Amino acid sequence: MCMQGVLSLQKHFQAHENDILMMTPPKVGTTWLKAILFAIVNRKHHLDLQKHPLLTNNPHILVPYLDLHLYNKKEVPDLTSCPSPRLFSTHLPYTLLPTSVKNSRCKIVYLYRNPKDTFGVSNFGPYWDHILSYWKESLEKPQMILCLRYEELKEQPTAYLKRIAEFLGYPFSLEEETQGMINNLSRLCRFEYLSKLEVNKSGTTHNIKNESLFRRGEVEDWVNYLTPQMSEKLDDIFKEKFHGTGLTF
Numbered sequence: 001m002c003m004q005g006v007l008s009l010q011k012h013f014q015a016h017e018n019d020i021l022m023m024t025p026p027k028v029g030t031t032w033l034k035a036i037l038f039a040i041v042n043r044k045h046h047l048d049l050q051k052h053p054l055l056t057n058n059p060h061i062l063v064p065y066l067d068l069h070l071y072n073k074k075e076v077p078d079l080t081s082c083p084s085p086r087l088f089s090t091h092l093p094y095t096l097l098p099t100s101v102k103n104s105r106c107k108i109v110y111l112y113r114n115p116k117d118t119f120g121v122s123n124f125g126p127y128w129d130h131i132l133s134y135w136k137e138s139l140e141k142p143q144m145i146l147c148l149r150y151e152e153l154k155e156q157p158t159a160y161l162k163r164i165a166e167f168l169g170y171p172f173s174l175e176e177e178t179q180g181m182i183n184n185l186s187r188l189c190r191f192e193y194l195s196k197l198e199v200n201k202s203g204t205t206h207n208i209k210n211e212s213l214f215r216r217g218e219v220e221d222w223v224n225y226l227t228p229q230m231s232e233k234l235d236d237i238f239k240e241k242f243h244g245t246g247l248t249f
């Protein structure tokens with residue numbers, strides 16, 4: 001984690017009441033959630049899905065990271081001209097968020113995933129502390145923080161799109177529902193669709209190859225990488241860390 005960027009963010013970022021923030025540990029489906037939130041919030045501006053910005057822009061361009069990429073520079077970014085509602089993303093744990101976010105009424109969507117499918121070195125602290133920091137806050141402030149699990153989203157994308165839209169204060173109307181809008185947006189954001197677009201197969205975003213953001217997008221792909229012993233050891237650690245919290249994977 002770049003502490004300079006984090007400190008600068010904490011000092012300068014002023015949350016707006018209608019900001020929408022999405023928080024994720026790395027590799028849990030950030031790219032997917034960015035696509036979903038952008039599609040939900042901006043749907044009235046992009047009714048023609050053949051011309052949707054997701055067809056020509058990687059989701060990380062449409063929903064910028066707050067911390068590293070904006071605040072790492074010497075100058076503090078000017079966010080005043082960002083269209084409203086502002087959509088931002090960060091990998092920071094709750095404890096490191098700017099006070100202006102914690103004190104505001106802006107909505108936070110948090111996504112997590114079976115740790116065995118994200119197994120790797122993270123710059124954002126231990127995985128369990130990250131999840132627990134948001135999980136605990138979401139229990140206290142359910143109207144402000146919505147915690148979602150990648151596996152649930154994958155199983156019922158349309159139902160979750162509807163739920164996310166309601167949580168954000170952008171519910172789908174009956175008319176939109178009957179016209180198949182939720183299904184259409186859900187399909188637009190699917191791994192199978194986004195990963196085949198030229199914009200996501202080539203090029204880089206923030207020095208990361210776009211194609212690496214779309215690896216396999218499957219639940220329990222860890223079985224192809226971890227031995228049963230490794231898996232059991234991790235299960236034991238997670239049982240201990242999440243004991244009594246109600247969190248399961």
Ligand SMILES: Nc1ncnc2c1ncn2[C@@H]1O[C@H](COP(=O)(O)OS(=O)(=O)O)[C@@H](OP(=O)(O)O)[C@H]1O
Pocket residue numbers: 024025026027028029030031032117189190191192194213214215216217218221
């Ligand atoms: N649309 C969509 N639907 C479902 N899953 C998706 C989607 N887009 C990306 N992915 C999968 O998300 C994993 C990458 O995680 P992140 O996007 O959080 O990576 S990053 O932190 O932004 O680098 C990575 O998971 P794995 O393939 O299991 O490694 C991606 O394949």
